[in-house]
Amino acid sequence: MPSEFDLITRFFTRPAQGEGAVQLGVGDDCALIAPPPHESLAVSSDMLVEGRHFLPGADPKLLGHKALAVNLSDLAAMGAKPICFTLALSLPAVDDAWLAAFADGLFALADAEQIVLIGGDTTRGPLTICITVLGHVPFHAALRRDGAHVGDDIWVSGNLGDARLGLELLTHHRSLAAHHADSALLRLHCPTPRVSLGLALRGIASAAIDISDGLMGDLGHILQRSALGASIEADALPIGTALRSQDRQLQLEFALNGGDDYELCFCASPSQREKVLAASSTAGVAVTRIGTIEPIAGLRIIDLDGTQLPIRSHSFDHFALS
Amino acid sequence: MPSEFDLITRFFTRPAQGEGAVQLGVGDDCALIAPPPHESLAVSSDMLVEGRHFLPGADPKLLGHKALAVNLSDLAAMGAKPICFTLALSLPAVDDAWLAAFADGLFALADAEQIVLIGGDTTRGPLTICITVLGHVPFHAALRRDGAHVGDDIWVSGNLGDARLGLELLTHHRSLAAHHADSALLRLHCPTPRVSLGLALRGIASAAIDISDGLMGDLGHILQRSALGASIEADALPIGTALRSQDRQLQLEFALNGGDDYELCFCASPSQREKVLAASSTAGVAVTRIGTIEPIAGLRIIDLDGTQLPIRSHSFDHFALS
Numbered sequence: 001m002p003s004e005f006d007l008i009t010r011f012f013t014r015p016a017q018g019e020g021a022v023q024l025g026v027g028d029d030c031a032l033i034a035p036p037p038h039e040s041l042a043v044s045s046d047m048l049v050e051g052r053h054f055l056p057g058a059d060p061k062l063l064g065h066k067a068l069a070v071n072l073s074d075l076a077a078m079g080a081k082p083i084c085f086t087l088a089l090s091l092p093a094v095d096d097a098w099l100a101a102f103a104d105g106l107f108a109l110a111d112a113e114q115i116v117l118i119g120g121d122t123t124r125g126p127l128t129i130c131i132t133v134l135g136h137v138p139f140h141a142a143l144r145r146d147g148a149h150v151g152d153d154i155w156v157s158g159n160l161g162d163a164r165l166g167l168e169l170l171t172h173h174r175s176l177a178a179h180h181a182d183s184a185l186l187r188l189h190c191p192t193p194r195v196s197l198g199l200a201l202r203g204i205a206s207a208a209i210d211i212s213d214g215l216m217g218d219l220g221h222i223l224q225r226s227a228l229g230a231s232i233e234a235d236a237l238p239i240g241t242a243l244r245s246q247d248r249q250l251q252l253e254f255a256l257n258g259g260d261d262y263e264l265c266f267c268a269s270p271s272q273r274e275k276v277l278a279a280s281s282t283a284g285v286a287v288t289r290i291g292t293i294e295p296i297a298g299l300r301i302i303d304l305d306g307t308q309l310p311i312r313s314h315s316f317d318h319f320a321l322s
Numbered sequence: 323m324p325s326e327f328d329l330i331t332r333f334f335t336r337p338a339q340g341e342g343a344v345q346l347g348v349g350d351d352c353a354l355i356a357p358p359p360h361e362s363l364a365v366s367s368d369m370l371v372e373g374r375h376f377l378p379g380a381d382p383k384l385l386g387h388k389a390l391a392v393n394l395s396d397l398a399a400m401g402a403k404p405i406c407f408t409l410a411l412s413l414p415a416v417d418d419a420w421l422a423a424f425a426d427g428l429f430a431l432a433d434a435e436q437i438v439l440i441g442g443d444t445t446r447g448p449l450t451i452c453i454t455v456l457g458h459v460p461f462h463a464a465l466r467r468d469g470a471h472v473g474d475d476i477w478v479s480g481n482l483g484d485a486r487l488g489l490e491l492l493t494h495h496r497s498l499a500a501h502h503a504d505s506a507l508l509r510l511h512c513p514t515p516r517v518s519l520g521l522a523l524r525g526i527a528s529a530a531i532d533i534s535d536g537l538m539g540d541l542g543h544i545l546q547r548s549a550l551g552a553s554i555e556a557d558a559l560p561i562g563t564a565l566r567s568q569d570r571q572l573q574l575e576f577a578l579n580g581g582d583d584y585e586l587c588f589c590a591s592p593s594q595r596e597k598v599l600a601a602s603s604t605a606g607v608a609v610t611r612i613g614t615i616e617p618i619a620g621l622r623i624i625d626l627d628g629t630q631l632p633i634r635s636h637s638f639d640h641f642a643l644s
Contacts, residue, residue, distance in 0.1 A: 144346065
């Protein structure tokens with residue numbers, strides 16, 4: 001069995017790519033980077049555990065993509081430009097084919113985002129992936145959770161709920177037309193971090209979060225940190241293309257409480273609508289206005305006739321699942 | 323069962339401490355930090371897995387200390403000043419007493435080093451701890467692995483082998499006088515990262531590494547990256563105080579190939595000897611000169627009479643252990 005050091009060398013060390021910010025990459029006690037002066041460094045860590053965040057036997061190439069994508073999604077939600085990342089990987093056994101495919105998926109996304117793996121740690125153990133991403137953003141342009149104002153529009157990028165429908169396909173064997181099933185599974189396994197949209201929203205959005213645990217739960221964090229409430233128009237929600245084949249109740253449930261969407265939910269003053277749409281166009285990512293920030297605490301889901309629907313937040317929670 | 327968010331709030335969110343470099347801590351999509359301009363940011367990630375890096379049932383307070391200590395040891399080996407860290411924690415179940423004790427051990431060391439937890443991720447799964455530390459160091463003062471020169475002295479801090487003796491106590495029930503057993507177990511469970519020594523060696527040491535996998539293996543990384551060899555004088559090795567009670571063969575074996583020492587091994591020109599000793603005095607950490615960097619590849623362990631001892635590197639390797 002190869003040593004830990006060989007494993008990093010074989011699968012995760014790549015020729016230096018001359019990126020300006022990374023001064024010293026994999027292979028020393030620490031990596032050294034030089035972030036742009038006068039900007040803040042944005043840092044986020046996420047851990048993915050087999051059987052909790054992905055099913056046993058998950059395709060390693062898709063897993064490599066997703067592990068990095070969910071971390072980049074946090075940078076996107078901050079309006080930060082990604083620089084580099086570290087990877088800590090616990091594996092039950094050294095499996096060359098698995099590692100090669102995992103590295104393929106990981107580096108394909110890293111290359112697309114022009115970011116570099118700067119450090120690694122591999123160990124034997126239950127399959128667990130921990131990535132820490134670093135990016136940069138001018139401090140006053142960062143899209144925080146605590147910046148929403150009363151009267152702000154609430155927007156979401158892309159569409160919602162298909163990833164959750166994909167999970168249902170895998171775990172409850174829900175039947176679905178083949179093209180819808182493919183589309184839902186793609187959303188589950190291969191999320192696209194909205195990095196370019198986050199960058200384009202600097203100076204426009206007042207607050208932002210990425211939707212990893214469900215819109216209601218994640219928007220709830222903005223409301224909590226901003227000490228405000230909100231109403232969402234149920235019929236304004238952008239429903240996933242596969243999910244549109246299902247009944248309205250399931251559409252709303254999965255769009256509002258689905259999880260694994262990795263879209264951005266953000267707030268912006270109504271005076272910024274044209275700029276929001278221009279940012280959407282620049283980033284090539286659709287955005288939809290779904291509601292309004294209000295002074296009264298709580299998150300209300302409103303029907304077309306103005307009545308409040310009895311939908312409560314029970315967002316995806318790794319500890320609440322049995 | 324409390325939600326993931328509550329868990330972070332309850333155990334890992336602390337009042338803002340006004341540290342200059344940390345602009346936004348736990349509770350947003352990313353943390354924001356402002357490292358000193360014109361310095362490099364040093365980054366390292368380590369993952370600790372139950373049953374591999376620590377035994378099932380390990381004391382959570384000691385584990386909190388050790389998980390952070392082994393990461394700080396990487397910053398020390400780079401000559402970097404610690405700023406902050408992220409924590410990703412996978413737990414089989416929410417156990418308040420365990421979490422409180424883990425947080426106690428973690429924050430006691432964090433406070434001693436004046437660093438801040440800036441982000442967290444908690445999930446249910448096999449007990450796994452992944453910490454990423456961030457520090458800063460002027461780029462040209464960083465203690466890299468690739469800077470050793472022919473003729474450099476080789477030094478180690480503290481003493482070696484007691485942690486490995488402690489592991490033997492736990493796993494092979496070796497008998498040992500009580501005070502030696504306590505001392506060996508303390509070294510295993512409660513390593514002291516040599517941060518102040520790393521800082522004091524800036525501009526003095528030509529290369530450095532921390533000894534996590536055993537002196538021979540870790541010094542081997544310096545030799546490989548510097549494309550050089552070395553001789554070590556067996557009788558110059560600083561043997562751990564508990565290990566001194568054992569026979570010479572075990573002393574050498576555990577000092578050279580023990581693992582979990584978290585001392586620094588570093589190189590410096592003979593012209594720097596007085597400065598090395600002054601740095602040792604400043605940091606309050608003993609250092610011992612144990613050998614010399616040589617042009618011929620390989621690492622030779624030399625006896626008092628100049629003969630080479632038949633000791634080979636078989637450093638602690640998480641993947642090589644069955």
